[in-house]
Amino acid sequence: MSSNNTENWMKDIGVLDHPSGVGEGSTTSAATNITALVVDDDSVNQMIHSKILENLGIQNQVVRNGKEAVDLHSSGNNFDLILMDMDMPVMNGIEATRKLRAMGVRSIIAGVSTCTRDEREQKEFMEAGLDDFQEKPLTTPKVVSILQKVNKKC
Amino acid sequence: MLGLGADRLRADMNRLLALLFHQGVLDEQFLQLQQLQDETSPNFVCEVVNIYFHESEKLLRNLRGLLMERDFSDYKKMGIHLNQFMGSSSSIGAKRVRNVCVAFRAASEQNNRAGCLRALELLENEYCYLKNKLHELFQIEQQRVLAAGARYPMQN
Numbered sequence A: 001m002s003s004n005n006t007e008n009w010m011k012d013i014g015v016l017d018h019p020s021g022v023g024e025g026s027t028t029s030a031a032t033n034i035t036a037l038v039v040d041d042d043s044v045n046q047m048i049h050s051k052i053l054e055n056l057g058i059q060n061q062v063v064r065n066g067k068e069a070v071d072l073h074s075s076g077n078n079f080d081l082i083l084m085d086m087d088m089p090v091m092n093g094i095e096a097t098r099k100l101r102a103m104g105v106r107s108i109i110a111g112v113s114t115c116t117r118d119e120r121e122q123k124e125f126m127e128a129g130l131d132d133f134q135e136k137p138l139t140t141p142k143v144v145s146i147l148q149k150v151n152k153k154c
Numbered sequence B: 001m002l003g004l005g006a007d008r009l010r011a012d013m014n015r016l017l018a019l020l021f022h023q024g025v026l027d028e029q030f031l032q033l034q035q036l037q038d039e040t041s042p043n044f045v046c047e048v049v050n051i052y053f054h055e056s057e058k059l060l061r062n063l064r065g066l067l068m069e070r071d072f073s074d075y076k077k078m079g080i081h082l083n084q085f086m087g088s089s090s091s092i093g094a095k096r097v098r099n100v101c102v103a104f105r106a107a108s109e110q111n112n113r114a115g116c117l118r119a120l121e122l123l124e125n126e127y128c129y130l131k132n133k134l135h136e137l138f139q140i141e142q143q144r145v146l147a148a149g150a151r152y153p154m155q156n
Helices: A003-012 A043-055 A066-074 A093-102 A119-127 A140-153 B002-022 B028-036 B044-068 B075-092 B095-109 B113-151
Strands: A035-039 A059-063 A081-085 A108-113 A132-135
Touching: A035 A043, A035 A066, A043 A059, A043 A081, A043 A140, A043 B028, A043 B044, A043 B075, A059 A066, A066 A081, A066 A093, A081 A093, A081 A140, A093 A108, A093 A119, A108 A119, A108 A140, A119 A132, A132 A140, A140 B028, B002 B113, B028 B044, B028 B075, B044 B075, B044 B113, B075 B095, B095 B113
Parallel strands: A035 A059, A035 A081, A081 A108, A108 A132
Antiparallel strands: none
16 A cells, blocks of 8 residues: 555644644654554564554554563553454453543544454444444554544544 | 576475465465565564464374363363464465364364364374475475575675
8 A cells, every 4th residue: 555545644634644734854744643552462464463553654663462561551551442362372352442441541442353254253342332343354444444544433 | 507407496395385375375465575685684484484383283293182182171271272273274374274164163163073073183284294285385485495405606
């Protein structure tokens, strides 16, 4: 995807940090003011999801399971967007989402999971406090559709 | 002549990719992966795929280890490994590997050990084929980059 397409998307959803008025040293033409957290135990998905966000100009961090996500928030960090995998060791996405909501975290939390035939599990995930659910594989268009919710919520 | 070499190698790459798509080995997600690669991460696809290979081989060893246990009954653990394999395979566009994982998971959910063993063999074969073909693709890409670099040598 060309950087022009990325910029157009970001402008369309109103999250592009317009460079006019920014002093010298501004390096990216598609920088945004959105922050994100990738919560996934799989190294391949961590790398891909982080790169999707990076290419959209979104500063992001990566953690390996729900507990690390909760601990990060407990130590005062917060993010506009959390991409939460469902199946993870130590603490899964359902439990982590519940805990984060109970802590008062109001970020957009998008559940991300491999296609599951267990509708009950997906329902439980949504009811834990998700704002959105996307089936893997995650793609740039899917993340943009989630970001439109960030923009509306902010 | 060097320019023709780079062009010919690009044609070879496209032919190989077309074959892999036609065979259902790769799907559109692999193209999405290629689109993420840019000048800040010029080896992104190769790096991700190498991580995928490393993780997949661990998962395959775990699966085989479980099924070789004399009193194996931990189908839940097997399901966890399979979910992970399915997830990473679909993320890189490894369609056939993913599909075999789906069948494998179905056998696992039925506690069908014989079915799981057959699925594991099929999975190992599919994975092996995918790995060989992607290595071939990356080798051609490497040669193409070298050939293109030779065509446009750096100016002092």
